Amino acid sequence: MTFHSMWAELLPVGRSSATGGYRRFAWTGADAECRAWFREQAEKRGLTYEVDRNGNQWAWLGDPAAGNAVVTGSHLDSVPDGGAFDGPLGVVSAFAALDELRARTAEFTRPVGIVNFGDEEGARFGLACVGSRLTAGLLTAEQARRLTDADGTTLPQAMAAAGYDPDAIGPDPERLARIGAFVELHVEQGRALDLTGDPVGVASAIWPHGRWRFDFRGEANHAGTTRLTDRRDPMLPYAETVLAARREAERAGAVATFGKVSVAPNGVNAVPRLVRGWLDSRAPEQDTLDTVVTGIEKAARAHADAHGVALEVVRESFTPVVEFDHALRDRLARILGKDTGLKVPVLGTGAGHDAGILAGRVPTAMLFVRNPTGVSHSPAEHATEDDCVAGVLALADVLEGLACR
Numbered sequence: 001m002t003f004h005s006m007w008a009e010l011l012p013v014g015r016s017s018a019t020g021g022y023r024r025f026a027w028t029g030a031d032a033e034c035r036a037w038f039r040e041q042a043e044k045r046g047l048t049y050e051v052d053r054n055g056n057q058w059a060w061l062g063d064p065a066a067g068n069a070v071v072t073g074s075h076l077d078s079v080p081d082g083g084a085f086d087g088p089l090g091v092v093s094a095f096a097a098l099d100e101l102r103a104r105t106a107e108f109t110r111p112v113g114i115v116n117f118g119d120e121e122g123a124r125f126g127l128a129c130v131g132s133r134l135t136a137g138l139l140t141a142e143q144a145r146r147l148t149d150a151d152g153t154t155l156p157q158a159m160a161a162a163g164y165d166p167d168a169i170g171p172d173p174e175r176l177a178r179i180g181a182f183v184e185l186h187v188e189q190g191r192a193l194d195l196t197g198d199p200v201g202v203a204s205a206i207w208p209h210g211r212w213r214f215d216f217r218g219e220a221n222h223a224g225t226t227r228l229t230d231r232r233d234p235m236l237p238y239a240e241t242v243l244a245a246r247r248e249a250e251r252a253g254a255v256a257t258f259g260k261v262s263v264a265p266n267g268v269n270a271v272p273r274l275v276r277g278w279l280d281s282r283a284p285e286q287d288t289l290d291t292v293v294t295g296i297e298k299a300a301r302a303h304a305d306a307h308g309v310a311l312e313v314v315r316e317s318f319t320p321v322v323e324f325d326h327a328l329r330d331r332l333a334r335i336l337g338k339d340t341g342l343k344v345p346v347l348g349t350g351a352g353h354d355a356g357i358l359a360g361r362v363p364t365a366m367l368f369v370r371n372p373t374g375v376s377h378s379p380a381e382h383a384t385e386d387d388c389v390a391g392v393l394a395l396a397d398v399l400e401g402l403a404c405r
Contacts, residue, residue: 003096003392004385010037010088014078020379021081026119026130027055027158034076034088038116041095047114052175053168054134055118055159061098062111068180069111070403072097072395075120075131075354082121083381085187089369091116093185093392100396101404110180110403117354124149124158126211126278127317132354136361137171144169176361181328181402184355185367185395187383191374192347199390201345202332203324203366206356208289209282210318214241214258214300217310220265220273234275235263237303237311244299245279248292254283255350256292278316282350286321322356325363332365335401336394351376367394 014022014030024030035057042049042059050058062069074090094114101108118131125147133139145166147155156166193201216234242258249256260278279296283289297313304311333344347368355364369383369391383391 002099003092003389006041006092006095007088007388010034010076010092011084013037015084016081019081022078022084022379023080024076024078024082025080025124026077027124027155027162027164031077031118032162035116038076038091042114045095045098051164052135052172053165053170054131054172055164055169056131056135057116057118059095059114060111061113062108064111064113064178066111067178069113069178070399071113071115071179071182072184072399073113073115073117074184074186075117077119077121077123079121079123079377081379082123082377083375083379085369085371085381085383086189086376087120087186089187089383089388089391090185093388093395096392097396097399100392101400104396104400106400106404108404111178112399112403113179120354122317125155128211128352129354129357130155132357134169135172135175136357137173138357138360141170176358179358179362181325182355182358182362182364183328183332183367183395183398183402184353184364185369185391186353187376187381188347188368188371189349189351189374189376191371193345193368193370194372194374196345198345199370199387200336200394201347201368201370202329202336203349203355203368204329204346205324205348206319206322206352207282207284207348207350208286208319208321209280209350209352210289210293211316212279212281212293212297213314213316214238214277214279215312215314216241216275216277216300216304217312218273218275218307219271221271223267223269223271226271231271232308233271234304234307234309235272236307237300237309238275238277240303241277241296241300244303245281245296248295248299249281251295252283252288252292254281254288254292256281256296284348319352319356322359324355324359324365328363328365331401332367332398335398367391367398 122128218234
C-alpha cells in the first residue's frame with residue numbers, strides 16, 4: 001500500500017463537512033476509527049500489534065523485548081477543526097517508510113516500532129500529550145484520573161466507554177526500556193523550510209511552553225438595568241489581558257495567545273459572573289517565557305483590581321526547553337546529507353510533541369516536512385505530495401541508517 005492510498009483512506013475520518021477541519025478527539029468515535037485504521041495497517045504488514053496500558057498503539061517488526069529498538073510515529077488525534085497533517089503525517093509516513101525499506105530488501109539489525117500516541121493534542125481533556133506523559137511518568141495516574149472534558153466526563157469514564165481499562169494507566173518504564181531511539185516525523189508548523197527551499201529539516205529543540213488558566217470572577221447582573229459604574233464585569237479585564245498578552249509577547253520576541261474562553265452564565269443579556277480564559281505562551285528561552293507570563297499576569301491583576309474583579313491564575317501544564325539528543329540529531333543530518341553533500345537545515349520549534357515528552361527518557365529526534373503556508377492547527381495546513389514523499393524517503397533513510405546493515 002502506497003503513502004497516497006493510506007493517506008486517502010485516513011483523510012475522511014473525523015472531518016467536519018461544515019468547516020473542512022478535523023475533530024478527532026480522544027476516546028470518541030472518530031478516534032476509534034483512527035485506531036482501527038492503525039491496527040489494520042499493522043496487521044496488513046504482518047507486524048506485531050499491541051496496545052499499552054495507557055492506550056497507545058504499537059506495531060512491531062522484530063522482537064520488541066530484544067531492546068534497543070528504533071521507534072517512529074506520532075499521533076492521530078486533532079485539535080478542534082485542525083488540519084489533516086499534524087500528527088497523521090508522521091504515522092502514515094512511518095508505515096510508508098517501512099514499506100520502502102522492505103522494497104529495498106533492507107536487512108534489519110534492530111527491532112523497529114511504529115507508535116500512535118493517544119491524546120497528543122489535549123483537545124478534549126485540556127492537557128497535551130497525555131499518552132506519552134503517562135508512559136514517561138510525567139503524568140501520574142492520579143492526575144490523569146482527575147482530567148475531565150467540557151461535559152464533565154472523566155478520562156477514566158471516556159476510556160472505559162471506548163473499551164479500554166482505565167485502572168491500568170500509569171508509568172511504563174519497561175516499555176521505554178525497549179526503545180533505543182525515537183524519531184518523529186511531523187509537518188513543520190512554520191515557514192522556515194519554505195524560506196530556505198528545503199523539503200525536509202531536522203529539529204534542534206522545542207521551545208519552553210505552557211498553558212495557564214485565568215479565572216476572572218465578577219458579579220452576574222442584568223445587562224439592561226445595571227449602571228456601568230455599578231458593574232463588576234469580568235469580561236473587561238479579560239479583554240484587556242488578551243491585549244496585554246500580545247504586547248508582552250511582541251516586546252520579548254515570544255508568542256502568547258488566549259485561544260480558549262469560557263463565560264458564565266453566558267447569556268446575551270447578562271453581565272458575566274465568570275470569564276475563564278486559557279493562555280498558551282512559548283519562547284526560545286526559559287527566562288523570556290517567565291518574563292512574558294509574569295508581565296501578562298501583572299497586567300491582568302491590575303485590570304481586575306480596577307474593575308472590582310477577583311483573579312485566580314493556575315498553571316495547568318508546562319514543558320521546559322527540550323534539547324533533542326545531539327548525537328542522534330547530528331547523525332540524522334549526516335544520513336540525510338550523505339548522498340547530496342548538502343547541509344540539512346536544523347531548526348527549533350515552538351510546538352510541543354510526543355518526541356519532546358520522551359526526550360528526557362530516551363534518545364529522541366525529529367524530522368520536519370515543509371509547510372508552504374506555515375499554517376497549522378487549521379484546515380489550511382498543507383504539505384505538497386512531493387514533499388510528503390520526500391519526507392517518507394528521508395524517514396526511510398534514517399531508519400535504514402539506524403536499524404539496518
